[in-house]
Amino acid sequence: MMKNGRTVQLSALLICSTLLSAACGGVNSGLSSDPTKSYDIGPVVPLHDEKPRTQKVLERSYSVEVEKDATFIEGETASFKIRARVFFPVLSFDLKLSGLPDDIAGVNLVRSATEAGTWILTWSAPKGFIASDRNEREVRYKLELADVRSSDSSVESLFRSINRTQDFSFSVRRTGKTPQILKSDLGAEVAQGAVVPFTVEVMDPASYEGFAPRVDIYFQGTNKTEAGYEANGATYVRNETLPKHLGGGLWRFEYLFDAKNNDVGAQLDRNGKKVEGATHLQSRFLINAYSASGGVSGEKLQIVKIRFAKAQTLVEEKPKCEAPAASKPKATVSKTAATATKPGKGN
Numbered sequence: 001m002m003k004n005g006r007t008v009q010l011s012a013l014l015i016c017s018t019l020l021s022a023a024c025g026g027v028n029s030g031l032s033s034d035p036t037k038s039y040d041i042g043p044v045v046p047l048h049d050e051k052p053r054t055q056k057v058l059e060r061s062y063s064v065e066v067e068k069d070a071t072f073i074e075g076e077t078a079s080f081k082i083r084a085r086v087f088f089p090v091l092s093f094d095l096k097l098s099g100l101p102d103d104i105a106g107v108n109l110v111r112s113a114t115e116a117g118t119w120i121l122t123w124s125a126p127k128g129f130i131a132s133d134r135n136e137r138e139v140r141y142k143l144e145l146a147d148v149r150s151s152d153s154s155v156e157s158l159f160r161s162i163n164r165t166q167d168f169s170f171s172v173r174r175t176g177k178t179p180q181i182l183k184s185d186l187g188a189e190v191a192q193g194a195v196v197p198f199t200v201e202v203m204d205p206a207s208y209e210g211f212a213p214r215v216d217i218y219f220q221g222t223n224k225t226e227a228g229y230e231a232n233g234a235t236y237v238r239n240e241t242l243p244k245h246l247g248g249g250l251w252r253f254e255y256l257f258d259a260k261n262n263d264v265g266a267q268l269d270r271n272g273k274k275v276e277g278a279t280h281l282q283s284r285f286l287i288n289a290y291s292a293s294g295g296v297s298g299e300k301l302q303i304v305k306i307r308f309a310k311a312q313t314l315v316e317e318k319p320k321c322e323a324p325a326a327s328k329p330k331a332t333v334s335k336t337a338a339t340a341t342k343p344g345k346g347n
Contacts, residue, residue, distance in 0.1 A: 099142035127208035178295035206293035229268035233283030
């Protein structure tokens with residue numbers, strides 16, 4: 001039995017060896033296992049070497065160039081140029097604006113009447129366009145090369161197939177102009193005991209309705225001057241109304257110079273002594289305006305003389321002593337007159 005089993009195993013191994021030999025180029029195959037021999041394995045497929053058309057190649061068909069440093073200022077009208085070129089024979093083309101934010105209106109793009117291939121973008125940036133916590137805002141928009149017309153239909157087909165819209169942006173900044181104090185109509189003299197209204201007008205290019213400039217009235221420096229003592233005039237000024245916008249960045253502020261409800265002190269010389277015969281108290285104050293955008297005006301000096309009710313003297317007048325009025329004698333009533341007769345009983 002053992003011998004028959006070995007015979008079966010040897011037969012199986014022989015069959016497998018024969019099959020492998022045929023598959024790997026044995027005697028009956030047409031191939032040789034010789035490593036030095038070349039073999040014909042059929043036609044070779046070449047590698048794919050086609051270059052794709054890139055957007056850069058397509059962009060050489062035209063160009064759109066925006067003027068450098070395109071910037072708008074709040075409250076002002078400005079323009080900048082945009083130039084478009086097409087590098088194929090065309091009869092005409094146009095440039096269209098799109099993609100502006102929803103809070104922007106009134107932007108105009110028109111073709112230049114004097115420069116070929118040039119458009120002019122114009123806009124009046126409104127005041128308050130920039131958020132109060134920022135100094136600048138960037139605005140993004142799109143320009144499209146549109147309506148390309150050519151006598152060659154293949155050129156028109158080319159421009160229909162490529163991207164003709166490009167992204168651009170411009171900046172909007174706050175005005176660099178500072179506010180100006182145009183005038184104060186407070187006179188040079190105010191009578192003691194009087195309350196005098198006056199106004200201050202301020203031009204602030206950065207302001208707009210609801211966003212007014214601020215005006216400060218204050219005293220600065222020392223009271224002593226070469227001419228003598230100058231009182232703090234700001235203590236006599238009070239404001240009781242809101243500023244009024246007159247339009248175009250012009251504002252009016254209303255004040256009172258109150259020499260009635262505020263104490264009017266003595267006029268002193270530079271050594272701090274009262275001036276004999278002085279008729280006025282000289283006072284001064286400064287006015288300054290601060291823009292809504294942070295600009296500051298120049299200071300305006302206001303000098304006001306408060307005219308005393310009477311000339312100042314070195315010795316204060318004491319009230320005159322008058323003798324007390326003589327007391328009048330008390331009225332006396334006679335005993336007889338004071339005694340009333342009591343009515344008697346009837347008899």
